[in-house]
Structures are given as structure tokens and as C-alpha cells.
């Protein structure tokens with residue numbers, strides 16, 4: 001479970017995130033939407049202790065994320081290319097992550113084989129450094145590495161952006177499997193209202209750093225969101 005209390009972040013005295021309270025339950029799939037600059041990435045960065053808030057705190061399973069690193073063992077995340085090591089090939093990078101998390105070669109192989117549908121033959125065995133992959137293929141590497149550790153919680157920033165339509169559909173299927181079969185807690189930000197409403201049972205709309213809607217996804221949610229974003 002993730003608990004956020006009185007969380008604020010400002011840059012040069014301009015407040016970009018202000019979340020008085022937000023709780024994300026175990027197994028919940030939580031979608032975060034909002035226009036450019038709404039504060040989605042900043043909120044995820046604070047949840048992952050990548051930036052420090054000016055005020056408030058984030059707890060993961062009752063532990064303050066900035067005070068203890070235990071949560072890193074069960075949290076998979078991919079926000080951007082900064083998460084990758086660009087002078088490694090994808091296979092070298094997967095081995096690196098596997099070593100950090102103490103995963104066996106067999107587990108890694110079986111996970112990566114199961115991800116081949118998303119990789120589409122463009123990632124494994126490729127003799128290219130990550131920095132030389134397309135943006136979409138870099139994203140596939142990052143998302144795969146995040147999921148490979150068999151996380152309880154996964155945090156993904158715009159996972160569908162830069163992916164071709166076939167891969168978007170395959171990734172969505174994979175996320176839905178994780179939700180239904182393993183009850184993984186998912187935090188997903190997206191500009192793609194279709195995908196995010198299909199994957200997430202709860203949608204939060206952020207505007208100028210504030211939560212302005214917190215909706216349980218229903219058959220009307222997509223329409224409601226489209227109306228909100230049509231100005």
C-alpha cells in the first residue's frame with residue numbers, strides 16, 4: 001500500500017505538486033492523467049524517492065520511502081531513459097538488473113522469453129548498445145527490466161508513448177495479466193485515455209499539481225475524461 005500525506009513540491013516558489021492525501025491499496029491499478037506539466041512525473045519521482053518533496057511524505061507498506069530502501073526490492077519502475085545504462089546491450093542490462101535482485105538465469109530466461117511478444121524480435125540478442133536503440137525499443141527494455149524483478153508494485157510513466165500500436169496492445173495485455181493473475185499494484189501515468197481506462201480501475205486527474213478528479217473506472221469514465229480534456 002502507498003500512502004501520501006500532505007505532499008508538496010515547488011520549483012522557484014511555484015508549486016507543481018500539492019497532494020494532501022492519496023492512498024493506493026495493494027493490488028489496485030491506479031491511472032494518473034493530466035495535461036503536459038500537470039505534475040504526473042514529479043509525483044511519481046517523489047513516490048520513488050528520486051526527488052525530495054518540500055513537505056510531506058510517501059510511505060510504501062508503512063515505510064517512509066526516503067528513510068529506508070526496503071521498498072526498492074519489491075518495486076519495479078520505469079520513468080524514462082535515465083533508468084537505463086546506455087553503454088550496455090539490452091541483454092547485458094537485463095543481466096545487470098538480474099544480479100542486483102539475485103534472480104536466477106533460468107528465471108530471467110523464462111521471463112524474457114515470455115516478454116518476446118512485446119520485444120517483437122528487436123531486443124534480445126541485438127548487438128547494439130541501448131543508446132543506439134530507437135526510443136520505443138529503449139522503452140521496451142526499461143519496462144521489461146521493471147517487470148522482470150517480479151514486483152509487488154510497478155510504477156510506469158507513459159508506458160504506451162513511443163510504442164507502435166501492436167506493441168501498445170501487447171503491453172496492455174501483459175499489464176492486465178499482471179493485474180488479474182498476480183494482483184500487482186500498478187501506478188501508470190498516460191496521455192492515452194483509452195489504454196489507461198482499460199488497464200486501471202481507478203483514474204486520478206491532476207491539474208496544476210492538484211487532484212481534481214478521483215474516479216472509479218466505469219463504462220462512462222472514458223467519455224467523462226474526454227469531456228474534461230475537450231476544452
Ligand SMILES: Nc1ncnc2c1ncn2[C@@H]1O[C@H](COP(=O)(O)OP(=O)(O)OP(=O)(O)O)[C@@H](O)[C@H]1O
Nearest residue numbers: 011012016034035036037038039040041042043191
Ligand atoms: N527540475 C525542475 N526544475 C524546474 N521545474 C521543473 C523541474 N521538474 C519539473 N518541473 C516543472 O514542474 C511541472 C510539472 O512537471 P511534470 O514533468 O511533473 O509534469 P507532467 O504532468 O509529467 O508533464 P508531461 O505530461 O508533459 O510529461 C512543470 O511545470 C515542469 O516544468
